[in-house]
Amino acid sequence: MVMISLLLPDHVEQFRVLVDAVAAAPDFDSACRLLVERVSTSLKVPAALLVGRAGGWRVQAAHGDLRATNGDAPAPEHADVPAALEAAVTSRPVGSDEPVSDLMVTGGGRWTQVALQDSGRHHLRLLLLGEWTLSAPMLQEWALRVSAALRRLPVATSSVPNRRLVTTHTFARRLSRITDPGQLHQTIADSFARAVRAEKSSLALFDRANNLLTIAATSGYAGVLVRHLRIRPGAGIIGAVYRSARPLLIANVRALADAPTPRLRYRTPSFISLPLVGADGVLGVMSVADRRDAQAFERRDLNQLRGLASIAALALDRNDAVRAARASARLAAIDPVTGLFNRRQLHLRLDEEVERARRQQAPLTALMLDVDNFKQLNDRLGHQAGDAVLRVIGDVLRRSVRLFDVCARYGGDEFAVLLPDNGDGSSAQIAERIREGIEGSRPRGGPWSDDVRVTVSIGIASVLATTGEELLARADQALYLAKREGRNRVAVSAPPDRAS
Known part of the structure; x- marks a missing residue:
């Protein structure tokens, strides 16, 4: 009725x-x-x-x-x-x-x-x-x-090229401001759909480690529906477009001889899939479906998306390069055994903290730590046990200091800690907490674990204004004072005007 x-x-x-x-x-x-x-x-x-x-x-x-x-x-x-x-x-x-x-x-x-x-x-x-x-x-x-x-x-037909130019320029500017990978992927998916008035789009990116394509972002439907998909190059429409590196414009997928089973989430049978080609090959595949006017996609829609595809590929390449550069920079600054800063990064941060302390007339404290009898432990139990000891010290240091304090492996079995805005009194408490934490810890990972007892000697130096080298040298002198007094203890360096 x-x-x-x-x-x-x-x-x-x-x-x-x-x-x-x-x-x-x-x-x-x-x-x-x-x-x-x-x-x-x-x-x-x-x-x-x-x-x-x-x-x-x-x-x-x-x-x-x-x-x-x-x-x-x-x-x-x-x-x-x-x-x-x-x-x-x-x-x-x-x-x-x-x-x-x-x-x-x-x-x-x-x-x-x-x-x-x-x-x-x-x-x-x-x-x-x-x-x-x-x-x-x-x-x-x-x-x-x-x-x-x-x-x-x-x-509006006469202004289509101008609109396409404006859309491309706006897209490029928008992507140039994005550094977060997830936001970049979502912006690409949304922009492709908007450019050709499509209700749905998806961005599939190639995972080189696993040799598979995965769905990185969707627009117009929930990504959870497809995030589990793992697409082999050459498999299905997305895999075929990836392997061929050629775009695919289909007016009616049901008219194809080997047409796939229609999915319920699609309202119309027309779609476009095109590769995103970067400097080192195909990065992924962008797909759009369901034009809002329910019509089939046309050649001009594909041309519009081709212009966006080159910009999206550049943005993805740039994002990968930035992430690789950050990873390389992190590797260059981090000690691989302990996960703490290395000596080079410590000196960079030391110069910054000394300048800040001088400018603000604020105290700056340095701790120097040395593992007691480390050479004998290494000779007796081997380098694996020695590395396990160093990792324990790194873990204790991270747990014992504030977020903005600087912990570094200075070299061998020696460590350094910078404590901005801390004088002798509170720094001595932190140093004692570190010493007790290390003494109460046991390295794990080998048959020697129960035989290892780790202690450290710690030297402290704190002044209002000095050079970074002088500060570390005075902390090192206090460290050797702690060694001479019997190890497994904390010693404080006297200020320069009272040092003998």
Whole structure:
């Protein structure tokens, strides 16, 4: 049973406002999209706008689920309702329609057709799902006003190259500001969909370590639906595009001889997949599906995405290079055994902290640590045991200091700690906490674990202003004082003016 619908006073007011919005649109195409979206939203039914040209009718814009029906069973998932709408309108000669009439659509239910006045460039038909002919007088009057507004608008086709240039420039600027990989991937997926008015898109990136493609970002549907996918090069559409490094534009995937089973999340059978080619080969595959007007993607859509693809590939290459550089910089600054800063990085930070302490007249303390009897331990139990001891010390140091303090392996079995804004008193407490923590720890990982007892001697130096080398030298002197006094203890260096 078909439900009969009527325009309500609220609808009439919304349609009046819509005429003004259409008149203010920048061009004909934008006005068509706005018109269909607003009508569909106001009446809460799917709507489509068809344009008649010499080659026949085609859907210019659509909004809502075109497979829904008013009172009948929904159209089958595979039904090509946009094509059925075009066929139904084509069956009536152009110019012979009544202003408002009903229209039976094969596989798509009953629709109402509203003829918009010929603008001299196009024949237009607005289709509304359901039976709206009882409101024909109001629809006809409104159609006359909309037609007049549409006639005054410029056609946007001549500005397509300029729009493409602006879109490409904006895309490049946006990507250049992003450093987070996840945000970069999502921005690429969203921008590709927006560029060709697609409802859905996905970005698949190649994982060289596992020789597989994985979905890095999606737009228009939940990424959790596809994040588990692992795509081999050559497998499926994405894998084939990756291997061939050539784009694929499909108007109707169901027409292919070896067509894959349609997925429920896709509304239309048309899609584009294209490779993202970087400096060292194909980085991944970008795919878009479901044009918002329910039409098949065209060559101009592919050309638009090709321009974006080269920019996206450059951004992905740059992001990979930045991450590799950061990893290299980290490796250059980190001791591989303990995970602490190395000596070179310590001296860089030491210069910064000394300058800051001098500028702010703030105390700066240095601790120098040395493992007691480390050579004998290494000779007796081997280098694996020695490395395990060094790792224990690194772990204790990290747990014992503040986030902004600096811990480093100075060389061999010697360590250094910089404590900004700390004088002798509190620094001595920190040093004692470190000493006790190391004495109470046991290295793990070998049969020798229970035989190893680790202790350290610690020297402290703290002044208001000095050179970095002088500060470390005085902490080192205090360290050897602790050694002479029996090891496994903390010694504090006297300030320069009291040192003997």
